[in-house]
Amino acid sequence: MSMTRRTMLSVSAASLAAPYFFTRSAQAAGPIKVGVLFSLTGGLSIIEKSLRDATMMAIAEVNAAGGVGGRQIEAIVEDGASDPKTYNEKASKLVIRDKCVTVFGSYTSASRKAVLPVFEKRKNLYVYPTFYEGFECSKNVIYTNAVPNQQLSNFIPWISKTLGKKKFFIVGSNYVYPREMAKVSKILIQQQGGEYVADEYLELGDSEWGSMVNKIKNSGCDAVISNVVGDSIVAFYREFKNQGLSQDKIPICASVTSEIEIAAMGPEYAAGSYSSFPYLMAIDTDANKSFIERYRKFVNDPKAVTHSPLQSAYMGVFLWKQACEKAGELEPLAIRDAFKGQEMDAPIGRVKIDGENLHTYLTPRIAQWGADGQGKIVDEYKEPLRPLPYAAYGETADNLFCKESGLDSSKLKL
Amino acid sequence: MVDTLxxxxxxxxxxxxxxxxxxxxYGAMGVINMAHGEMVMLGAYTTVMTSTWLGLGIWWSLPIAFVVTALVGLLIERLIIRRLYGRLLDTLLATWGVAILIQQMIRLEFGLSFFGIxxxxxxxGLQNMSIPDVLAGTINIFGAEFNKYRVFMILVCALMTGVTWFIMYKTSVGMQVRAIIRNARMAAACGIDVKRVNALTFAFGSGLAGVAGVLMAGFKTVFPDMSTPMVVDGFLVVVVGGIGSLIGSILAAGLLGQVNALVAWGHNDVIARAVVFAVVILTIVLKPNGLFAYKRR
Incomplete structure (x- = not known):
């Protein structure tokens, strides 16, 4: 080792001082750098690894088809370690040191909120693949999954009209997403002329459902709206059946319960219940079947399941490619502007990025779970629905709160 | 009201x-065993493994999980804890390390996942443990509907408590354990092989955790982190009941369970959890040694 600490310091100082146009032109010759930021370790790694895989698969497919405008994509993968603080540090690294033009990442709202300042301050772009609670209007994030109105505004009227249910018991884990979902649910229940008999929460990760299910049993409700997340879901469905409640009489209608939890609880516990997601593995199109097959091949697991955020992580890369090609340059905010109105046929079907709030038009779907653990789509919209991130506060398609210019806070009545 | 109780x-x-x-x-050996929750987790995984690989149901899993976790407990005692008696804080750190090791062992499939196996x-991932039809649904007792699986859990819990009581108070090994709780050095002076008895006690305690794991498998989600909240609850019970006291633990568990259920029934589960912690804090403030502390001499 001839390199002393001092020379190394001066070398890195020189590279820091290198003029901006130099690094820029150097990048113009090479591949396009993007960041991929998910938790590969820690409690959330199970699901976030699958999002990383879907993103990497999309990048590999784009590269195999000739790249973006003839240039290959170079993915720089970082590990958020299931910790918002680590997320923030890694996002800074990807944006500042690696000079990524866009970062794909995050599963939880907590991690998205943690990286938001980095992207807003550094005028960079983040692509977020999970359904979330809304109430956000960042101009540096492209949201490729559902907000509450896209999971609920089809769901509750359908439960009310088709199933004839009028008395709802709302239950969730105790944090922001289920509470915002409950707000939207209440508005929709009242519009349907129904009522909610209770709005109850259990601590995140708690799985002692005895008292809650007993309350549901004695509440006289005829349907349960569940915004329960994580491993609590399994214990909830099991307790529900074991206390003698039947999905035929009181169906659990869920916003988070996906293929993953159904497989873990044993399909017999969920048989007859409903979930509302824009994407389900059961979507019966060639595009989706081919997607599932390619994903299974990519991760080398013939039984791998696909789910809603996974599909969004995948399609986000393709939307980004289109936006880059439309923008004709690799300035993050120019890519952001080119994202507006971008459309494509994803495994999920037709999607479009909203020009005002940078969320995604998605087709709401309702599935009923069968005894085989697969969902059967019982209702779907004919066309994609406009995303309204502030629906819980009275936002409608005619009265937008989150606009191209930013959030109109005068309309927000908290 | 009956169903709340x-x-x-x-x-x-x-x-x-x-x-x-x-x-x-904790009581007998003065070891804060942070890996106790992992023993519960190992019991749950033993259940999953015996049902996927051997096709055996929950009935067989109970003894198998007891033996497996007891052996793992014995191994941990022999390798690590034996060297740390009398150093409370060191046992806490060491067993915490063991806990992380066990969790990662399961997560990385004993390291085989590095080789793509x-x-x-x-x-x-989350594991699915199916429970037999006999234990699913409800049972009618005195005109009220009860969750069969919970009845089963209460029965097994009563059985395990009975066995533990019998061993502790009716056998010579139990007498030796109680002597060690009172005063380990004096017990040694009387000719009790403290090392051997401690090893057996630790193995038995781990085995009990394994049985708990089997029951949890049919009730909660089985995954590598499953035990973290449970071990916290376990320590709450031990602290409230008084260290080393069997009757104290039984009463404390009953008390905290009823407080939880009653408050959850009257208000909601989030408040109930807070009230349980308040009861624990109050107990520690008023009776620092717990409700039924064993006198050390």
């Missing part, structure tokens, strides 16, 4: 199952 009873029995083993190791039933 029943739920309290069953919450209490879940607490007691986890706390029972802890009460023995996947063992069904292990790994980072």
């Amino acid at each position: 029943f739920i309290g009873l069953s919450v209490g029995s879940v607490l007691l199952l986890v706390a029972l083993g802890l009460a023995i190791t 996947h063992i069904q039933g292990l790994g980072p």
